[in-house]
Amino acid sequence: MADFEPGSSFIPALYKPPSLLPIAQHRESLQYAIETFPVTVVIGQTGSGKTTQIPQFLDQAGWCSDGKLIGVTQPRRVAATTVALRVAEELGCEIGKEVGYSIRFEDLTSTSTRIKFLTDGLLIREALVDPLLTRYSVIMVDEAHERSISTDVLLGLLKKIRKRRADLQIIISSATLQAEEFLRFFTQSGDDKSQPAKEAVKEETGTIISFEGRTYPIDILYLDSPAENYLEKTIDVVLSIHEQEGSGDILVFLTGREEIDQAVQAISERSATANSHSTGLQPLPLYAGLSSEEQMLVFDKTPENTRKVVFATNIAEASVTIEGIVFVVDCGFVKQRAYNPRTGIETLTATPVSKASASQRAGRAGRTRPGKCFRLYTEDSFTNLPEANVPEIQRSNLAPVVLQLKALGIDNVVRFDFFSAPPSDLVAKALELLYALGALDEYGKLTRPLGARMAELAVEPMMAKTLLASHSFGCTNEILTIAAMTSLDGAVWFHHDGERKKMETSRRKFAVEEGDHLTLLNAYQAFVTKGKKETKFCHENHLNYKSMTRAVSIRNQLKRYLERFNIPVDDAMTFDPQDPARRTQQDPARKAEKIRRCLTSGYFAHAARMQPDGTFRNVAGGTILHAHPSSLMFNRKADWVIFHEIMETGDKTFIKDITKVEKDWLFEYAPEFYQLSTK
């Protein structure tokens, strides 16, 4: 094939008017399958109606007659709510009655609920209280092909539950051709994975049903030689699509914010100077870091004679669907997170996409009519891509997962029947940390009450430990706030274009000498007291209002957990180094020390020491760490510190949310840990 010639290989498509949603035709075979086999794998494109229709069929077929629920899990909160709303509408009932949903902070279900949509993470938490999920007659795991950690854990749990509950109907729904793999997982015996499942067993246990989605043909084009610079190539291709192709919007997949902003700028400049065309090109960015208002712009209808080109990250691969996309440009890369169990450092690196990912991206072009996908790599490179993404559970810090499994009664995590087993060094690293935190004893058993309580708290293990230790340090109230604020993952401060300096000034107003954790505490307390939780206060102080209200919710939820554990929380005892009235009541420096000591008792594994050159070294000494520019410790003097997060991006390793501590405290709160690692 010659170099890109959009227009040269256009395939005229035969337009077939869709009669009914295809799933209606498959209703009978679905009902037969579900009544014959305990496990059904459903293949169907997004938009085939499987998510909304299947639960209704099941309800009509009497699966809720004995007061049991049909549970449908989703990997994302928005999906759970929007799908629930649609099904309620289709059934003509009020949301929360017969059809409801349950996500963190929002439970819209009642005693009359028969169909319940929920996130898979929440269903796992329900299993902590009701290990056999006895309230459900059917569980449908939707979007299983996305292979999130929660989905993978849930699949393992469901397989285990099925051995004790023959009456439980399981439906796995997936968009790709991993169906055989899902079915094999549920049909083979968990004790001997080396033996292929006997056909007879397979026949009795499960079946696969395919729902042909309403899709349109997509013409896929490759480069004939690799692009030297895919960003430049992207701009070229977008411009030539605009000049040579018929109408339709363009979706471009890039890897991150920087690239996207560059591309948007390049297109604005180039289309401003290109006067030849009657129609304009409107470039729009789409990535998670944008405010929701900015994100919403991609859904706006373009003016007459204007073609929309959306430059997006992977957010547009599964989470966000934009109607009217006819052309897709795929750079072939994605920024992927991985975890190095040896160093305990997470990395974020651009990696080639998988074939599954590439076809998902291409599929975004054919939702409303025939489309085209321009892959900015050769057909040869495509052939060499991995079939599927490495599942998240095989490249993450597993401490939260292992703790959760232990709390679910799975003592031998290594023998747990994972859909994809995580590498043993990841599991070992997680066990090591959980032992150091006191969540597990020397036999690897969950400790009580500490480990069990840590598993219940909706924060990561190190923060859970900090929170549960806070009472003995006399700073529960403050740690609750810090836990809530660090859960926001950095979305605290907010600024519009060109206002970064102003934001920095605002942030300095809340700055506390001891570090970021106390600064976050300070900002939160100003928000709830001086700011009276108002948007105006946030605006003036460059705080993200949505994040701050979320922090209030998270804090309340965590507080309720502590109260359930009979850990007293005194909301009146607030720390405020800037309020002179309080300063006389209690010595803020002493309070700050309690908080810093308490943080050390949970974050001792995240300690570092500043070097004369201003960079940090971890305790082992081998890794050069940099204070992230968002940290107060960026360009400030310190000695020993603990930090909330560590991540390697590009060629640097950054630490974020940093607080000054004393070296002695590390030995005081984690003697065993530091003895071991200094050997």
Add this chain to the structure above:
DNA sequence: GAGCACTGC
């Protein structure tokens, strides 16, 4: 002196 794809309890 400078930056992070995405999701979830």
